[in-house]
Amino acid sequence: MKNAALLLIVFSLLGAAFGPAYYSATELERALATGDKAKIEAWVDFDAVRAQMKAQVEEAAASKAGDNPLLGAIAKIASSAGGAVVEGLVTPEGLLLMMGGGGAEATPFGDALGGFEAWDRFALELRPKGEPLAEGGSASGERVAFVFTRSGLLFWRVTEIRLPLD
Numbered sequence: 001m002k003n004a005a006l007l008l009i010v011f012s013l014l015g016a017a018f019g020p021a022y023y024s025a026t027e028l029e030r031a032l033a034t035g036d037k038a039k040i041e042a043w044v045d046f047d048a049v050r051a052q053m054k055a056q057v058e059e060a061a062a063s064k065a066g067d068n069p070l071l072g073a074i075a076k077i078a079s080s081a082g083g084a085v086v087e088g089l090v091t092p093e094g095l096l097l098m099m100g101g102g103g104a105e106a107t108p109f110g111d112a113l114g115g116f117e118a119w120d121r122f123a124l125e126l127r128p129k130g131e132p133l134a135e136g137g138s139a140s141g142e143r144v145a146f147v148f149t150r151s152g153l154l155f156w157r158v159t160e161i162r163l164p165l166d
Helices: 002-034 037-043 046-065 069-089 092-099
Strands: 113-118 121-125 145-151 155-162
Touching: 002 037, 002 092, 002 113, 002 121, 002 145, 002 155, 037 092, 046 069, 046 155, 069 092
Parallel strands: none
Antiparallel strands: 113 121, 121 145, 145 155
16 A cells, blocks of 8 residues: 555646646647747747747758858858848747747647756657658658756746758
8 A cells, every 4th residue: 555655746746847848838839829929938938039040051051061161151151140030030929930829720739749858958849730650750850949947846847849951
C-alpha cells in the first residue's frame, strides 16, 4: 500500500512538473485558431522571440557568406533587412498570419510533435498533417519549431521560434 501511495505521489509530481508544457502548447494553438491576440501575447514572449529570430537570420546569412568578403557585405545588408522583417512579423498579428489562424477549422499546429529538450525547455515541431516521422519516430529538425521555456513553476511561454533556414 505504501508503494502504491509513493508511486501516486511521484507520478503526480511528474505530471505537475511537465504537464503544463503540453497545456501551454494547447492553449497557444487554441488562441491562434480563434485569433485571440491577448491570449497569444500571454503565451509568447515576443521580445525574446524577436531577439532569437534576428540572431538566427544573422547566423544563417553569415554562414552562407563564408570567407567571401563580397558575400559577407551582402550578408550584412540581408541580415539588416531580415531584422526589419522579423520586427514586423513577430507580433500577434504576424504570428496569426504565418500560422493561418483565426478560422473556424484552423489547427495551426497540425500534427505537431513535442518533446522536452531539458527540464525547462519544451520544443514543439510543426509538421503538415499526415507527414511521416523521420527514421526512429523523432522529429526531422527541418520544420518550424516553437520552443517553450518554463517561467516559474507551472507557466510556460514561447521564447524561440526555430526556422529551417538551411
